[in-house]
Amino acid sequence: MEGDAGKGLECQKTMVGRVTDDGNAADMAIIPSCCLKAKASDPELEAKCHSTVVSGWFSEPGLCSGKAGKRVYFNNPMWPGEAHSLVVERILYKEKSEYQEILVFESSAYGKVLVLDGIVQLTEKDECVYQEMIAHLPLCSIQSPQNVLVVGGGDGGVLREISRHSSVELIEICEIDKMVIDVSKKFFPELAIGFEDPRVQLHIGDAAEFLRHAPEGKYDAIIVDSSDPVGPAQELVERPFFETIARALRPGGVLCNMAESMWLHTHLIQDMISICRETFKGSVHYAWASVPTYPSGVIGFLICSTEGPPVDFIHPINPIEKIEGALEHRRELRFYNSEIHTAAFALPSFVKREVTFLRDSPTMAKRNSVS
Ligand code: SPD
Numbered sequence: 001m002e003g004d005a006g007k008g009l010e011c012q013k014t015m016v017g018r019v020t021d022d023g024n025a026a027d028m029a030i031i032p033s034c035c036l037k038a039k040a041s042d043p044e045l046e047a048k049c050h051s052t053v054v055s056g057w058f059s060e061p062g063l064c065s066g067k068a069g070k071r072v073y074f075n076n077p078m079w080p081g082e083a084h085s086l087v088v089e090r091i092l093y094k095e096k097s098e099y100q101e102i103l104v105f106e107s108s109a110y111g112k113v114l115v116l117d118g119i120v121q122l123t124e125k126d127e128c129v130y131q132e133m134i135a136h137l138p139l140c141s142i143q144s145p146q147n148v149l150v151v152g153g154g155d156g157g158v159l160r161e162i163s164r165h166s167s168v169e170l171i172e173i174c175e176i177d178k179m180v181i182d183v184s185k186k187f188f189p190e191l192a193i194g195f196e197d198p199r200v201q202l203h204i205g206d207a208a209e210f211l212r213h214a215p216e217g218k219y220d221a222i223i224v225d226s227s228d229p230v231g232p233a234q235e236l237v238e239r240p241f242f243e244t245i246a247r248a249l250r251p252g253g254v255l256c257n258m259a260e261s262m263w264l265h266t267h268l269i270q271d272m273i274s275i276c277r278e279t280f281k282g283s284v285h286y287a288w289a290s291v292p293t294y295p296s297g298v299i300g301f302l303i304c305s306t307e308g309p310p311v312d313f314i315h316p317i318n319p320i321e322k323i324e325g326a327l328e329h330r331r332e333l334r335f336y337n338s339e340i341h342t343a344a345f346a347l348p349s350f351v352k353r354e355v356t357f358l359r360d361s362p363t364m365a366k367r368n369s370v371s
Contacts, residue, residue, distance in 0.1 A: 135158050139221055254305045
């Protein structure tokens, strides 16, 4: 299978570097898209990619003042050649933590926005999509989940969603950056309310280290709510991390992992699926949803189960509509329902073509083909 992955795929070349106000390329380099993941960990680029607010607009990636007041536009290697901008009403907070730069601003179109190292993590208006999907896709796919671990997720939104599940007894969360939690408590109380659930146990620290010491088979579900794999989150898309997750899950336990955009990162998705197919001996699927303020307007979820009782991810065995009080707990569900759950696994044809592990089985392909 793996050998086929590169066949027939045109490895696109992308300009990575800086462009000045007058449109001139400065320090531009051409690198193939398949190498962007590696390039993303280039510390020099990382340092330059942090966004700033210029003339009342926040841009991801940033605009910075260059020599002689010229604006310099930075490409983000995770989504080269594009930028996403929001009008800033007010900057509410900007501080450097031990790990990253944290920015909170009030936007005119999406309410308050949380930005880490220049990348939008959530906005008040559309955060419901990501938090609801990453929590309920896995938890509605298994019967009576009890022990759940969240990796990252310091804003608390995923905790808020998990707490809708009355069967859950323990919700552990391991977040590396305490400042993200404090900032969320101050500026995003609708998300940070998740920390108020008495079932929540907070650990501040490195999740990879935490998982290495976790008892084998402890969790029914693990949810990885990380930032993009640039800088501190890089190791969260690598094989050793997935191996520790599989070890910490019970047989037939489930992982749901943030898995970027099918428009931008098919190579990364292919890599992650390839690792997870070898690591999780149950099933491995990819689902997606639309989030207007994330690059390319979509976000994906990699969802896997360990060997054990089989898990049918596509048809939720534990539908949210049947869990007492779940639809209204803390606040109404805004995006997720059982129909959205099943629909999220339907993949566009180009994704099935480009990510070889997501291709239809020969029977499905025959059924889907137009005769
Ligand atoms: N490209 C942005 C991906 C952000 C994923 N993490 C979001 C955190 C929300 N709890």
